[in-house]
Amino acid sequence: MASVRVFGSPASAEVARVLTCLFEKEVDFQLIRIDTYKGKERKPDYLKLQPSGESLTYEDGKNTLVDSRAICLHIASSYNDQGNKDLLGNGTLERASIKQWLRTESQIFDPPSSTLVFYLAFAPLEGLDIEEEEVKKRKNELEKVLNIYDKRLDEVGFLAGDKFTLADLAHLPNIHRLMTMVPECAAMFKERPNVMKWWEAISRRPKWTRVVELQKEAPAVA
């Protein structure tokens, strides 16, 4: 099997998603990271937290990929015989459902959650202005998507069925930030019992908590 190399910081949600997938699939890989240290300033590297794929590059032999969800799909199907074999589901129907939920995550869940993390957790640290209108709009969007999730998770334990799959995995980095850094958004989760039960199940998986440990070494912070 070709050697896998990931370029980026675990502090990036994009990178964290890919690391979780590699750990779940028990893939050997190298992580190449560049952390910038400023002599005097305390400077959280919030740019790494943007939802764009700029902070992530994945190499697997000759292939180079930059989108974290596409990379996770690639890993799960390339290494189908090792590690967690349920990530891509079993059968075409389940796989289609997983892909649909990955699209929901990237198109409906990620935009409000990334923006809220940016404005409510990182902008204050940088002394940046908070666009109140944008925050209000994004909070409404997040409420709506969480209502859909709470209904779905009343029927099944995980988004694509009764097992943890890529559909759930893709949500880990941003929900972790909202839960740990943005109390007003954490409250939105806590108000929805099915969402909360799901979050508790997926967030205590050892492969994810390993990524959280990697994130704790704050890059570029004095």
Place this chain on the structure above:
Amino acid sequence: MASVRVFGSPASAEVARVLTCLFEKEVDFQLIRIDTYKGKERKPDYLKLQPSGESLTYEDGKNTLVDSRAICLHIASSYNDQGNKDLLGNGTLERASIKQWLRTESQIFDPPSSTLVFYLAFAPLEGLDIEEEEVKKRKNELEKVLNIYDKRLDEVGFLAGDKFTLADLAHLPNIHRLMTMVPECAAMFKERPNVMKWWEAISRRPKWTRVVELQKEAPAVA
């Protein structure tokens, strides 16, 4: 000022020495690290702990250096106007004393301490054989060098005089390992009150504890 880049892992004693010096001098820099993750094994990356300079590269504009003590001397003299201005001492006599203690550290202190860390902390984790004769010989060497240090530190607070300098800084990574990973060697330090008082003073410096935090993210450990 040219941009500084360090290639290596903070887990390496060589790299840790250079990072401490950069933090003391409040230099802006980038740390580029490569960590290897094995799918199933727990694999401490003990090779990084060898005293050779292989695991470290330092770039400052067009210059490339690989020896951690030479790099520290270069940093302290290139950035003489910023950060901790005492690292290289004041005056030619003190500077000569610092250079002499750096040689003592690299030629007399480092060989037994690195070898003892390797055999008593890392080899057991890897299931490698311990060469008892070598360990015994190195323990004797360490006892002898600590006797010299204890006498010296009865006269002055730090190796090269009354201030913390590169002479002290260079000792931090290996003593930290002996104190935290090799109880029988930690005992040798604890038996010598002047050495112990010195260790307590130098090991609680915030620039060093910052490096210890960076080291805590254990690379290549499941």
